[in-house]
Amino acid sequence: MKLYIYDHCPFCVKARMGLALKKLPFELEILMEGDAETPTRMVGKKIAPILQKDDGSYMPESMDIVHYADQLKAPRLLDGSTDEAIEAWVKSVWRITIRLAVPRFVEGDFPELATTEAREAFRAREIRAFGDLDALIEQSPEWIADINHQLQALEALLAAHKGLNLADFSLFPVLRSLTIVEGVKFGPLAQAYAEHFSAKTGVALLDPA
Template identity: 30%
Template sequence: MSRLYIYDHCPFCIRTLLVAHYRQVADLEQIVLLNDDEDSCQQLIGKKMVPIFEHQGIAISESMDIAKLLDELGEGAKALRPLQLNEAIQPLLQPIQLHCQALSYPRVIHMGLRTFATESARAYYQRNKEAILGMSFAEALAGTAEHQAKVEQVLADLPPLSLPSEQGNTLSWNDVMNFPPLQYLTLVKGLAFPERLKQWLHEVSELGGVELYFDREI
């Protein structure tokens, strides 16, 4: 049996889960690590990093390398559609990355995810992410209105993404790349998503077997 080690909130891990579920990879055990579990990662790949895929006695990292291997191992009838440059939204999201992080980082530890099941895991995450943000979680939450306005402006201006329902209920490599950062934002209470983008999120979520957080938003 192969093993996929993840954090259940991690956008890079979500890429691999989308492919594994959609392509129906058999005999795959998913192992959710606590955020402060450094030892498991160190033993597998010599550094703290997820996702990690252990297959035939070899452990590999880097989410897209894992995703491509899972695609090859998959037994599902529907292939992933090729990447289309006009639907690559990562460059458009990059300028608001800090605003997205300020919205999501302080909230995700309160959602009951398995990665944050212990106080030490939550504290570890908060300490490291506050260093990245350059502010406390309390300060980030206090600035929610500003961060939310910046993010909503970019979401409203994103190019239309192909709906899986318009493509024979299939996913594409664009969906694999685009879904994780947007899925992460669905935990922010009151954040406005354009209707077509919201529909795209729901369709990708269903086909890829990865939940959205609209019903648990904070």
């Protein structure tokens, strides 16, 4: 199998988690930003991640890929259960997380941004989605203070979190995205959690940018 991704993309992290935690062999393929032709040829639109199955067919949508991987061999990792408190936490921080991460993703050292053309295409796409990226950077101190407060609250949720469930496919991608933001401070349980899933999945945490 081959998984087409953007390295920075939190939705792609979900798909990588699913394949890696099942210990399935797969090849990672980086889609370049600005390349709309490749994903459109595969699934009809510019999107990532995309899984090319062993039969040559293509599957988009991160959690569809996770569930597909989970049914390929026993035992199943997921039984449909989730941790509602952690899902609610992720939902509460998502808007700020993405606004902190996006302008730093644009400047980050990612393979999908290896050319000037790719980086500028990505910058233009994110400006269309989020507006002035410099303005987002200027608002960062307030948002970082908010995220750090929320991360303190996450510690109690992680202390009560038992076993792998669907919430982990929401939480780890968000925490990984936050590792690119200088000044964000994980508590000890959040740090251990992020490092654990990074090691288990081969999805490296990010350096502050």
